[in-house]
Amino acid sequence: MSTPTAAANAYAALARLTNPAGAAKSAGEAGEESFGSLLKNALGAVVEAGHTSDRQTKAAVSGNANIVDVVSAVAETETAVQALVSVRDKVIQAYEEIMRMPI
Amino acid sequence: MPISDIPIFSMLRTKMQWHQERQRVLAENVSNADTPNFRARDLEPLKFDGRTAPPPAPLALTQTNPAHIAGSGLSAAQFPRERKSVFEIRPSGNAVNLEDEMLKVAANQMDYQTATTLYGKGLGLIKTALGR
Amino acid sequence: MDFFKSIAIAASGLRAQAGRMRVISENVANADSTAQRPGGDPYRRKIPTFRAEIDRALDARVVALGPVRADPTEFRTRYEPGHPAADANGYVRYPNVNSLVELTDMREAQRSYEANLNVIGATRRMIQRTIDILRA
Numbered sequence: 331m332s333t334p335t336a337a338a339n340a341y342a343a344l345a346r347l348t349n350p351a352g353a354a355k356s357a358g359e360a361g362e363e364s365f366g367s368l369l370k371n372a373l374g375a376v377v378e379a380g381h382t383s384d385r386q387t388k389a390a391v392s393g394n395a396n397i398v399d400v401v402s403a404v405a406e407t408e409t410a411v412q413a414l415v416s417v418r419d420k421v422i423q424a425y426e427e428i429m430r431m432p433i
Numbered sequence: 434m435p436i437s438d439i440p441i442f443s444m445l446r447t448k449m450q451w452h453q454e455r456q457r458v459l460a461e462n463v464s465n466a467d468t469p470n471f472r473a474r475d476l477e478p479l480k481f482d483g484r485t486a487p488p489p490a491p492l493a494l495t496q497t498n499p500a501h502i503a504g505s506g507l508s509a510a511q512f513p514r515e516r517k518s519v520f521e522i523r524p525s526g527n528a529v530n531l532e533d534e535m536l537k538v539a540a541n542q543m544d545y546q547t548a549t550t551l552y553g554k555g556l557g558l559i560k561t562a563l564g565r
Numbered sequence: 566m567d568f569f570k571s572i573a574i575a576a577s578g579l580r581a582q583a584g585r586m587r588v589i590s591e592n593v594a595n596a597d598s599t600a601q602r603p604g605g606d607p608y609r610r611k612i613p614t615f616r617a618e619i620d621r622a623l624d625a626r627v628v629a630l631g632p633v634r635a636d637p638t639e640f641r642t643r644y645e646p647g648h649p650a651a652d653a654n655g656y657v658r659y660p661n662v663n664s665l666v667e668l669t670d671m672r673e674a675q676r677s678y679e680a681n682l683n684v685i686g687a688t689r690r691m692i693q694r695t696i697d698i699l700r701a
Contacts, residue, residue, distance in 0.1 A: 460570075
């Protein structure tokens with residue numbers, strides 16, 4: 331995806347995929363939802379996943395954790411963080427490209 | 434977008450928990466194979482028809498008074514205590530037949546490894562799509 | 566936690582079967598232990614019993630070796646007038662241990678022991694595969 335809008339659209343499409351109940355609602359307000367709010371939501375979700383992963387790791391260290399919970403929390407957090415980092419890189423790249431444009 | 438809400442991952446996670454619980458029940462059966470009056474038990478098979486939401490989360494302990502000690506030193510409001518089995522256990526016939534139990538243990542292990550591999554590959558697909 | 570519970574449950578099975586083997590080997594070793602004096606009793610065969618108990622810490626039903634009972638069957642007798650333990654009629658009472666029965670019990674114990682080992686091995690492999698999700 332070379333343009334930020336295409337990236338944002340793909341991201342929103344993936345979010346709709348995971349939330350079929352809210353699909354009708356979000357289709358209506360896709361035009362009004364700003365890219366910033368998308369990023370904020372994504373950041374909140376990743377932070378939440380990070381908290382879960384921390385809790386599970388603490389439980390694993392103290393020896394009374396469900397190994398499936400621990401491993402799934404850590405693996406999903408890793409994937410979420412990688413997704414966020416990829417989006418961040420693309421956004422920064424797009425920003426730099428725009429700033430390079432001669433006025 | 435929480436990855437944990439993608440249906441396929443929550444289904445696989447539920448399946449992995451189910452196999453974990455079943456391993457415990459089968460271990461009980463095998464170790465009590467010679468105990469008199471012991472009835473073998475097994476878990477109800479998992480069904481995902483129409484219900485892709487994970488089973489309800491276990492109840493978290495709430496602190497009615499801030500002076501109460503939290504369960505395990507962590508914030509009791511967020512961290513659920515030891516998970517009670519949310520899968521139904523039912524008796525499976527009479528006395529323990531060791532060969533049947535060993536068969537079930539082997540099948541359980543292989544199914545669990547299948548679920549684990551699918552889970553790992555699913556996450557790997559997402560990572561590949563991200564370009565990493 | 567649940568996987569380690571399974572291992573603990575199977576370990577209790579191992580301990581119980583090992584205890585059973587000990588009783589069986591005691592029986593086999595003492596198969597010919599008569600009394601020393603004419604009036605005494607020879608070795609009486611011991612029978613191990615199992616009972617299922619709830620382990621509070623694990624919240625699971627583990628197995629434990631129950632009280633070892635004495636086999637109430639009659640002693641064997643043999644006609645041996647010269648034996649130190651022979652009674653007035655020259656009969657010596659021998660322990661009520663039947664080697665074939667003990668051998669079969671031993672095979673059963675071994676089979677159960679190996680079944681418990683299999684459970685531990687399978688559980689260990691499952692734990693390993695779980696952790697491997699994080700590796701790649």
